[in-house]
Amino acid sequence: MIAQVQKPIEEILEYLEGRDKVVLVGCGGCATVFHTGGEPEVKEMADILSRHGKEVLAAIAPPFGEFTCYAPWSSKRLSKYRQEIEECDAILMMTCGDGLQVVRESVIEGEFGLLKRIYPATNPTGHMGGGPALFKEKCQQCGECLLGKFAGICPLTQCTKGLLNGPCGGSQDGKCEADPERDCAWMLIYERLKKFGELDRLREAEPMLKDYSQMTRPRKIEVAPLVLE
Numbered sequence: 077m078i079a080q081v082q083k084p085i086e087e088i089l090e091y092l093e094g095r096d097k098v099v100l101v102g103c104g105g106c107a108t109v110f111h112t113g114g115e116p117e118v119k120e121m122a123d124i125l126s127r128h129g130k131e132v133l134a135a136i137a138p139p140f141g142e143f144t145c146y147a148p149w150s151s152k153r154l155s156k157y158r159q160e161i162e163e164c165d166a167i168l169m170m171t172c173g174d175g176l177q178v179v180r181e182s183v184i185e186g187e188f189g190l191l192k193r194i195y196p197a198t199n200p201t202g203h204m205g206g207g208p209a210l211f212k213e214k215c216q217q218c219g220e221c222l223l224g225k226f227a228g229i230c231p232l233t234q235c236t237k238g239l240l241n242g243p244c245g246g247s248q249d250g251k252c253e254a255d256p257e258r259d260c261a262w263m264l265i266y267e268r269l270k271k272f273g274e275l276d277r278l279r280e281a282e283p284m285l286k287d288y289s290q291m292t293r294p295r296k297i298e299v300a301p302l303v304l305e
C-alpha cells in the first residue's frame with residue numbers, strides 16, 4: 077500500500093488561493109486505510125474548505141475497495157461529476173501521487189479533454205505493508221525478487237545498508253550497528269535459513285550490483301484489463 081499523511085492545511089489553502097470552486101477527490105484504497113482520503117476525511121476537508129470561503133462543487137469519496145489509481149474506476153466515478161469538474165477552478169486530490177497523476181492524465185486530460193489545475197492534499201511516504209495500525213516498508217519493488225534465496229526476508233529493504241552479501245560485521249546481539257533499535261536483517265536471514273537447513277545458500281555470492289535495468293523510471297507493466305460491473 078502507499079503510506080501517506082495529509083499535508084498541512086496551510087499548504088493546501090496556499091495551493092487553492094484565488095481558486096474558489098473546488099472539486100475534492102478521495103480514494104477507496106490506500107488513502108482510506110491511511111485516513112487521508114476516505115469518506116470521513118473528504119467530508120471533513122469539504123467542511124474546512126467551506127469555512128475558508130471555498131465552494132465545494134463535489135466531494136467525491138469512492139467506496140472502500142475502489143482505488144483511484146485504477147483508471148477505469150476513476151473514469152467511471154468521475155464521469156458522474158463531469159459538469160462539476162468542468163466548472164471548478166481546481167481539483168484537490170486526497171490520494172497518493174499515483175491517484176493524482178492517473179486522474180489528471182487518463183481522465184481529466186485524456187478522456188474529458190480538460191486542462192484543470194490539480195493539487196495534492198497528501199504527502200506519500202512509501203510503499204508499505206502491515207496493519208491494521210502499524211505499517212512497515214517491506215519491499216522496494218526492485219523487479220528481481222530475491223526473497224526465495226533469503227528465507228522470505230528482503231536484504232535490500234530490511235538491511236539498513238541494503239547489503240546483498242551481508243552481514244556487514246557490525247551487528248551486536250542481533251541488532252543493526254546503524255540502528256540498535258532494529259534487528260539485523262542478516263541475522264534474521266541466517267536464523268531462518270538455519271531452521272530450514274539451508275545455510276549453504278549463503279555461500280552463493282550475489283552479484284554486487286542488482287540489475288538496475290529493471291528499475292528504470294518510470295517503470296511500467298501491461299496486464300489484461302479487468303471487466304468492471
Ligand code: SF4
Nearest residue numbers: 215216218221222230
Ligand atoms: S528483493 Fe526485496 S525489493 Fe526486490 S522485489 Fe523482492 S522484496 Fe522487493
Ligand code: SF4
Nearest residue numbers: 235244252253260261
Ligand atoms: S548490522 Fe545487519 S542490518 Fe545493520 S547494516 Fe549490518 S548487516 Fe545490515
